[in-house]
Amino acid sequence: MSTELSLTGTLLAKAVKEHELPLGEVRADAAGSPIYEVSPDQLRAVGCQLRDRLGLHYLSCLTTLEWPERWEMVYHLYDLARKGNLILKASIPKEQAVFPTVTDIWPAANWYERECYDMFGVTFEGHPQLCRILLSDDWQSFPLRKDHPMDLEGGY
């Protein structure tokens, strides 16, 4: 099991350090990419800096994780020059469920955030059009939540 930074991961972590970005300790995922935790208030500011100063224009993937006590947003940013992923994570307590949007920073986030809303019920402040995307408009539940049943017989 590799929890060490890969070669490109080290390069990315070094670049983050050099630019003195307000990011905390670095961890590595199993693929060797650096993971940074960021507070939701700073998310947009950090995102802008990563894009403008480090050149992370490419948002590969964005998703939500549900943990027992918190929601966690995971942003996978791809660096075209260093050819590696950088992962940003932001958490909020379960009862809040509101994140700032990053759609204006990375336009690709638009549909991904809609999907997170659709599946988890997490909302995004400032999103241009936050509505259901994969499920029908009159759907009532948020199916990827852990307490959502697998079959609909129990009612949703």
Add this chain to the structure above:
Amino acid sequence: MPELVEVRTEGMVLNMGPQHPSTHGVLRLLLRLDGEVIKSCTPVIGYLHRGMEKLAEHRTYVQYPAIIDRFEYLTAMFTGVLYAMCAERIAGIEVPPRAIWMRTLMLELNRIASHLFWLGTYLLDLGANGLLFYAMRDRELILNLFEEVCGARLLYSYACVGGVRFDNPPSFERHVREFLKIFLDRIRDYESIVTENPVFLERVQEVGCYSPELALQYAVSGPPLRSTGIRKDLRKDQPYLAYDQVDFAVPIGTKGDTLDRYLLRMAEMRESLKIVEQCLDRLPDGNIRVKLPNVVKIPAGEAYLALESPRGEVGAYMVANGTDKCYRLKLRCPSFNHVQFLPVILLGERISDVMAIFGSLDVILPEVDR
């Protein structure tokens, strides 16, 4: 003197789909038109949503590979291998070299099959019916090869955590080499039918252009991104499987128009043939999978891995928690981004070009809706 009357034209809303022969699945495009010019486009997706990410949380690592093939049925090899690779990476499972090379071989054959399917249906979208039959005839050759190995023609369940499920039968190598020989000629046939066809060129040249900056903002990947001149290919950038040991080129376009995307895919097929040949030459002997317990448990951890599928970057973000099922699986599919990108590039185009542009992105809807 007659009274001057101001003549007004009203915009029109046109529903393209959900049942439309050119949408390759079920997609609805809400087009607002001014005459023939598109003023806005709103894609409506979700008609094929099957809850694959929820299923991943309720099926074991042994069961799920059979489901993930359905995620994107034209490139079922890719999604299967991707899922297995994620689990292996988190658990630190070393895959035997033979399995690595066989996976590479199968992925490249699958890439050719997928590009052929695209070629046939794309020309069909443009109104050229004939080529579909040629493309399907040749795709059939690849499906026969797959059938020989896995017994399945579309949904293979080929990769499993720890390796691959089926070894090659003795005749396989000979059949692949025969295919390679035939297919090189067939590509030349296509080029003489299509690439030199003035009607086709007229239809696709300078249509659906976009800038590399715009494409990057919307995280476009695969041939639609490379057609703008950006050499982003994960096989080269983050080599996985045996791609760091084979020799191949990554073709790129210059203008980012529909013709470039067509030329790119033709060039990619030739490169894939090269990779297949190298894989055959260098296929090592040995086990095809590591021995794992009947109940595969993956220790806690997370990984995002992505492969360069024929459509672009197909990725999986897996979070494992030490049980026999994953805690969360997020599937990142290129078509999702491409459909999101569609309204941006359709703006100001003519309605007759909608399908020429949409088709050139090679979107497949089951992948968008998951």
